[in-house]
Amino acid sequence: MVDKQLARELLEKMMLSRKFEEQVQYYFSLGMIHGTTHLGIGEEATAAGTCLALTKDDDMFATHRGHSAAICKGIDIRRMMAEIFGKSTGVCKGRGGSMHIADKDKGVLGANGIVGPSMALACGAAFAHKRRGEKAVALAFFGDGATNEGIFHESMNLASVWNLPVLFVCTNNLYGMSTHISKVMKDTELEHRAIPYKMKSVTVDGNDAAAVYETVRKAREYALKNSEPVFIVENTYRISGHSKSDGNQYRSKEEIAYWKQLDPIKLFEKYMIDRGFATTKEIEEMDKACTAALEEAVKFAIESPYPKLEDIYEDVYAE
Amino acid sequence: MSTPNEITYAQAVRDAMREEMLRDPDVFLMGEDIGVYRGAFGVTQELYKEFPDRVIDTPISEAGFVGCAIGAAVEGMRPIVEIMFSDFISVCYDMILNQAPKMHFMFGGKVSVPLVIRTASGCGTGAAAQHSQSLEAMLCHIPGLKVIVPSTPYDAKGLLKAAVRDNNPVMFLEQKLLYRTTGAVPEGEYTVPIGKADVKRTGSDCTIVTYGRMVHICLKAAETLAGEGISVEVIDLRTLLPMDKQCIIDSVKKTKHLVIVHEAVKTGGLGGEIAASIAESDAFYYLDGPIRRLAAEDSPVPFSAVLEKGVLPDEEKIIRCIREEVG
Numbered sequence: 001m002v003d004k005q006l007a008r009e010l011l012e013k014m015m016l017s018r019k020f021e022e023q024v025q026y027y028f029s030l031g032m033i034h035g036t037t038h039l040g041i042g043e044e045a046t047a048a049g050t051c052l053a054l055t056k057d058d059d060m061f062a063t064h065r066g067h068s069a070a071i072c073k074g075i076d077i078r079r080m081m082a083e084i085f086g087k088s089t090g091v092c093k094g095r096g097g098s099m100h101i102a103d104k105d106k107g108v109l110g111a112n113g114i115v116g117p118s119m120a121l122a123c124g125a126a127f128a129h130k131r132r133g134e135k136a137v138a139l140a141f142f143g144d145g146a147t148n149e150g151i152f153h154e155s156m157n158l159a160s161v162w163n164l165p166v167l168f169v170c171t172n173n174l175y176g177m178s179t180h181i182s183k184v185m186k187d188t189e190l191e192h193r194a195i196p197y198k199m200k201s202v203t204v205d206g207n208d209a210a211a212v213y214e215t216v217r218k219a220r221e222y223a224l225k226n227s228e229p230v231f232i233v234e235n236t237y238r239i240s241g242h243s244k245s246d247g248n249q250y251r252s253k254e255e256i257a258y259w260k261q262l263d264p265i266k267l268f269e270k271y272m273i274d275r276g277f278a279t280t281k282e283i284e285e286m287d288k289a290c291t292a293a294l295e296e297a298v299k300f301a302i303e304s305p306y307p308k309l310e311d312i313y314e315d316v317y318a319e
Numbered sequence: 320m321s322t323p324n325e326i327t328y329a330q331a332v333r334d335a336m337r338e339e340m341l342r343d344p345d346v347f348l349m350g351e352d353i354g355v356y357r358g359a360f361g362v363t364q365e366l367y368k369e370f371p372d373r374v375i376d377t378p379i380s381e382a383g384f385v386g387c388a389i390g391a392a393v394e395g396m397r398p399i400v401e402i403m404f405s406d407f408i409s410v411c412y413d414m415i416l417n418q419a420p421k422m423h424f425m426f427g428g429k430v431s432v433p434l435v436i437r438t439a440s441g442c443g444t445g446a447a448a449q450h451s452q453s454l455e456a457m458l459c460h461i462p463g464l465k466v467i468v469p470s471t472p473y474d475a476k477g478l479l480k481a482a483v484r485d486n487n488p489v490m491f492l493e494q495k496l497l498y499r500t501t502g503a504v505p506e507g508e509y510t511v512p513i514g515k516a517d518v519k520r521t522g523s524d525c526t527i528v529t530y531g532r533m534v535h536i537c538l539k540a541a542e543t544l545a546g547e548g549i550s551v552e553v554i555d556l557r558t559l560l561p562m563d564k565q566c567i568i569d570s571v572k573k574t575k576h577l578v579i580v581h582e583a584v585k586t587g588g589l590g591g592e593i594a595a596s597i598a599e600s601d602a603f604y605y606l607d608g609p610i611r612r613l614a615a616e617d618s619p620v621p622f623s624a625v626l627e628k629g630v631l632p633d634e635e636k637i638i639r640c641i642r643e644e645v646g
Binding site: 090092116 | 377380382383384385386387388389390392393394395396398400413414417418422423424425426427428429430431432433462463465476487488
């Protein structure tokens with residue numbers, strides 16, 4: 001059950017995620033961040049509800065849209081911001097950037113620039129945990145679009161036939177970049193994709209952080225108890241564009257406005273107030289604290305030094 | 320090391336896997352039909368009986384099980400994956416190109432991927448264009464990978480054991496026509512260092528740089544040429560990435576002639592890389608003739624036995640080439 005303390009944590013992680021991405025967007029627009037970014041504004045409840053249901057020992061493999069998942073799994077936002085600014089203090093020493101945020105100590109085994117492979121990698125991490133008798137699961141995030149990749153089916157099959165404790169978390173935001181789900185699959189009821197693999201599955205409102213948390217917590221327990229995978233569909237919506245090149249030509253203002261009313265952070269603030277978990281004033285204070293934490297993270301990133309070219313070979317091979 | 324035994328190349332690979340599994344409980348094997356079938360080329364044989372939980376038959380799902388092996392490696396296990404034919408890396412190339420070799424770097428050195436992918440490489444079995452290729456040059460273009468092509472049972476065993484202990488993803492390209500060839504292997508523990516070439520025959524008039532099955536053909540050619548008074552040095556690269564360029568440079572400075580021989584097609588092949596390495600080193604000033612490359616014709620591997628043999632370098636072509644080079 002989501003109690004007061006957990007609710008505060010869920011809200012805090014969602015606020016941090018949102019503010020983090022707003023800062024990234026801002027400094028990107030100023031030309032102070034190089035490359036590209038894939039923002040997940042509007043999808044924060046999927047990251048917070050999912051990752052807070054995991055333990056430190058559980059592994060999480062994220063997608064290219066992985067900022068929130070990394071933050072919610074516990075990565076230090078200062079070092080993550082420094083990474084996105086391409087600094088040597090970054091969590092990947094400026095080698096990975098926005099699309100490859102990782103920190104093994106926190107069980108964040110990488111955002112991924114390729115659609116799909118996270119699922120197979122998670123099978124392997126779960127395989128290792130199971131073989132060693134560790135009480136840990138591996139979780140892979142992927143989008144609705146990724147369910148059309150061969151690796152989705154290969155991974156679902158492998159986890160199923162080898163009874164691996166993997167949580168396959170499909171964040172269904174209705175679009176693969178610009179292409180609506182209805183244009184790329186006949187059956188858009190994504191949960192049905194678990195049927196041929198005889199895999200336990202569940203669908204949840206991905207904008208409801210408490211519901212996501214409860215769903216993933218139960219799925220995790222089930223996966224560990226039975227040593228089986230679970231397929232979880234979290235229905236949500238990406239309010240931000242796909243990436244910096246997105247001109248929003250593929251969806252209507254009305255559609256975006258509709259989903260803005262379902263902003264997971266606003267919904268969860270109401271949830272907390274309704275249950276007496278927080279007052280409006282306390283929420284404002286949390287908001288301020290998160291803003292301050294982000295200011296500190298940005299300051300740290302900007303003031304950090306760039307990596308040195310002469311060190312380029314130090315991480316090409318492991319010793 | 321004690322008394323050497325004559326064993327086959329396939330057994331050398333098998334013995335290396337067995338010894339590493341006995342040494343380290345994190346080592347396991349994964350691949351298609353490596354259990355009761357005993358491996359498509361009979362390499363794994365009865366290892367499944369000795370290690371019933373650690374010799375794992377997979378679905379026909381290369382991307383799935385190679386990805387799975389990478390995930391297990393990230394968690395500290397040491398998988399040895401068999402891809403039945405090296406041509407099949409095409410169906411799991413994302414894992415070999417974008418995942419395994421990039422993780423250590425992209426993640427700032429915090430994650431390592433101690434993974435070995437063994438695969439059968441090369442032509443000569445009449446299996447045509449999709450089961451016969453030598454794709455090492457493609458793999459050598461991927462920083463973060465190591466690429467090994469052993470030519471003898473001794474090297475196969477020692478290099479595979481070193482590969483299993485290495486903390487990086489290693490592509491281990493076994494030569495399918497060498498599986499049944501024999502060679503001396505010492506009893507007891509040894510490894511062969513990754514990244515070190517081996518001078519298989521010393522000589523003073525011309526250097527041949529080669530690897531894999533072509534090593535044996537070059538050695539035969541060198542023997543014939545010795546009868547004509549031409550002394551040929553044969554360097555077996557053994558590891559293609561990272562390549563032991565110093566060994567080649569030292570040899571070329573001595574012999575003043577360089578011929579490169581490989582089974583892979585010529586265009587974009589490693590011969591170009593080797594030639595360029597000499598051209599940009601001080602060994603260039605020692606050359607008394609052009610650098611020559613002998614490689615397969617730039618065609619898909621043909622089926623007909625006449626064609627399949629014809630497109631490859633052979634002893635006669637090598638001899639002719641070296642006569643021209645030093646003549």
